[in-house]
Amino acid sequence: MDFYKRxxxxxxxxxxxxxxxxxxxxxxxxxxSHSRQVGYALNKKLTSPDIPAHRIVNHxxxxxxxxxxxxxxxxxxxxxxxxIPVTPEHTIDLKKYAWHHTLDDAIRFRSYFTTHxx
DNA sequence: TATATGACCTGAC
DNA sequence: CGTCAGGCCATAT
Numbered sequence: 001m002d003f004y005k006r007x008x009x010x011x012x013x014x015x016x017x018x019x020x021x022x023x024x025x026x027x028x029x030x031x032x033s034h035s036r037q038v039g040y041a042l043n044k045k046l047t048s049p050d051i052p053a054h055r056i057v058n059h060x061x062x063x064x065x066x067x068x069x070x071x072x073x074x075x076x077x078x079x080x081x082x083x084i085p086v087t088p089e090h091t092i093d094l095k096k097y098a099w100h101h102t103l104d105d106a107i108r109f110r111s112y113f114t115t116h117x118x
Numbered sequence: 119t120a121t122a123t124g125a126c127c128t129g130a131c
Numbered sequence: 132c133g134t135c136a137g138g139c140c141a142t143a144t
Contacts, residue, residue: 003141021126021127022125022126022127023126023127023128026126026127033127033138033139033140034126034139034140034141035126035127035139036123036124036125036126036127036139036140036141037126037139037140037141037142038125038126039124039125039126040123040124040125040126040140040141040142041125041141042125043124043125044142053125056125057125058125058126058127059126059127059128062125063125064125064126065125066125067125068125
């Protein structure tokens with residue numbers, strides 16, 4: 001069971017123009033109480049560098065990972081480039097831009113993890 | 119072995 | 132809308 005590989009896989013499935021929360025990622029990884037570890041993984045860059053880390057925000061929509069990007073405005077420009085407006089308080093509107101994954105998504109991920117031994 | 123840290127979350131009020 | 136306590140857990144020191 002490789003939590004960080006799971007995080008990596010799930011993050012790559014977040015659609016363009018949508019954002020997911022740390023808790024949501026943890027849940028889809030089958031570890032609902034590991035939201036902090038999701039942030040830890042991204043901060044320490046324990047996942048492959050080609051994942052859309054800018055689409056991960058906290059449960060309020062706040063860009064809590066701002067400081068970990070190369071430049072302070074990297075995350076914001078990436079989000080706005082795909083159509084997600086960022087407020088001056090570094091927050092996005094989750095009511096409009098949250099990724100609403102389906103139950104099927106969750107089931108698909110689960111079987112992917114088992115068949116790939118993650 | 120023990121304590122601190124952190125890109126977190128939820129419920130209660 | 133806002134605050135607060137409590138829970139969470141892999142890593143780091």
